Amino acid sequence: MKILGIESSCDETAAAIIEDGQKVLSNVVVSQIDIHAEYGGVIPEIAARSHIEAINPVIEKALKDASETLDSIDAIAVTHTPGLVGSLLIGTLAARTLAITHNKPFYPTHHLKSHIYANWLSGYNPEFPLLAAVVSGGHTQIIYMERHDHFEIIGTTRDDAIGECFDKVAKILGLPYPGGPNIAKLAENGDANKYHLPIPQVGGLDFSFSGLKTAVLRAVQHEVGKDIHTPSTELKSLLTAQQKADFAASFQKTAVDILIKKLQKATELHPETKSILLAGGVSANELLRTELHKAFDKDFQVFVPDMKFSTDNGAMVASAAYYSIQAGEKPTDPYSLDISPRSIIC
Ligand code: KG4
Numbered sequence: 340m341k342i343l344g345i346e347s348s349c350d351e352t353a354a355a356i357i358e359d360g361q362k363v364l365s366n367v368v369v370s371q372i373d374i375h376a377e378y379g380g381v382i383p384e385i386a387a388r389s390h391i392e393a394i395n396p397v398i399e400k401a402l403k404d405a406s407e408t409l410d411s412i413d414a415i416a417v418t419h420t421p422g423l424v425g426s427l428l429i430g431t432l433a434a435r436t437l438a439i440t441h442n443k444p445f446y447p448t449h450h451l452k453s454h455i456y457a458n459w460l461s462g463y464n465p466e467f468p469l470l471a472a473v474v475s476g477g478h479t480q481i482i483y484m485e486r487h488d489h490f491e492i493i494g495t496t497r498d499d500a501i502g503e504c505f506d507k508v509a510k511i512l513g514l515p516y517p518g519g520p521n522i523a524k525l526a527e528n529g530d531a532n533k534y535h536l537p538i539p540q541v542g543g544l545d546f547s548f549s550g551l552k553t554a555v556l557r558a559v560q561h562e563v564g565k566d567i568h569t570p571s572t573e574l575k576s577l578l579t580a581q582q583k584a585d586f587a588a589s590f591q592k593t594a595v596d597i598l599i600k601k602l603q604k605a606t607e608l609h610p611e612t613k614s615i616l617l618a619g620g621v622s623a624n625e626l627l628r629t630e631l632h633k634a635f636d637k638d639f640q641v642f643v644p645d646m647k648f649s650t651d652n653g654a655m656v657a658s659a660a661y662y663s664i665q666a667g668e669k670p671t672d673p674y675s676l677d678i679s680p681r682s683i684i685c
């Protein structure tokens with residue numbers, strides 16, 4: 340079964356053709372990172388406008404790269420939740436139109452579910468039950484999956500998402516958007532033990548990342564001898580390159596530690612777990628990948644998505660839709676689909 344997957348929930352316009360959930364026939368991603376970097380973050384109106392320009396050429400290229408046509412594919416899947424309203428509208432409108440005009444079965448897909456299924460795209464077949472750590476710019480969740488297409492949130496953030504925390508700490512240090520990759524790069528030259536940042540004490544499997552961001556800010560203020568009223572624009576100019584690298588490394592280590600500790604707790608609560616998966620943009624983080632393998636390789640199968648499927652793409656959307664279809668999901672009427680900027684995975 341060949342599925343066209345379309346993704347436009349944030350700042351990537353993407354389309355892909357995937358056969359039977361795993362075989363990547365094409366994967367086209369147009370990123371708006373350069374456009375938003377100028378503003379230090381994603382500007383929703385600009386994101387929506389950029390999606391309008393990119394969506395048709397991206398879908399056409401995905402079909403061409405796969406040597407397919409809209410007639411030869413079997414279904415169309417699209418991200419309809421969660422995400423930026425204007426961004427979601429463009430992808431879903433394009434997908435709905437194609438489904439209607441070409442009479443194709445139509446499957447709206449949850450973005451976080453898609454991130455989890457990025458793991459199947461690299462040819463892996465993780466064994467169930469599994470624990471998936473969904474770590475992205477908007478979400479931080481531990482999800483327990485007993486079988487395909489069955490999601491139970493067992494831990495979630497009470498405030499900021501881990502990716503958001505990377506992005507905010509990057510801003511404090513004066514690094515460009517997106518913060519995650521820039522923090523990781525800078526951390527290569529830093530001493531991760533230089534600054535001691537506290538691990539938040541949150542009950543159960545839940546997370547809190549806003550305190551960590553504030554802890555970095557306070558440590559920076561202390562380091563440069565300024566008080567809490569000093570504007571952050573002034574703070575970053577007072578830090579030396581080495582201090583910035585040490586802060587990046589210390590923060591990254593703490594954020595990774597927090598996640599690994601909670602996952603360890605999750606495996607204690609679910610000793611029947613067979614596999615542990617990473618999903619979402621922060622899964623591109625090398626330290627997180629290494630530490631995850633170190634912590635769990637002995638007792639579990641550990642999976643991290645191929646780098647090109649870590650951040651937003653259409654391939655994971657098609658893969659997630661395929662496994663939903665296998666689990667019995669029926670097509671949705673493209674005329675009646677609505678987007679939903681916020682929603683939990685279910
Ligand atoms: O999944 P994603 O592409 O979009 C959302 O669904 O949110 O994730 C984007 C997030 C951003 O916060 C970005 O800073 C983070 O993923 N990210 C990273 C790395 N690459 C991307 N965080 C840490 N290390 C990285 N190498």
Ligand code: ZN
Nearest residue numbers: 475619620651
């Ligand atoms: Zn995402």
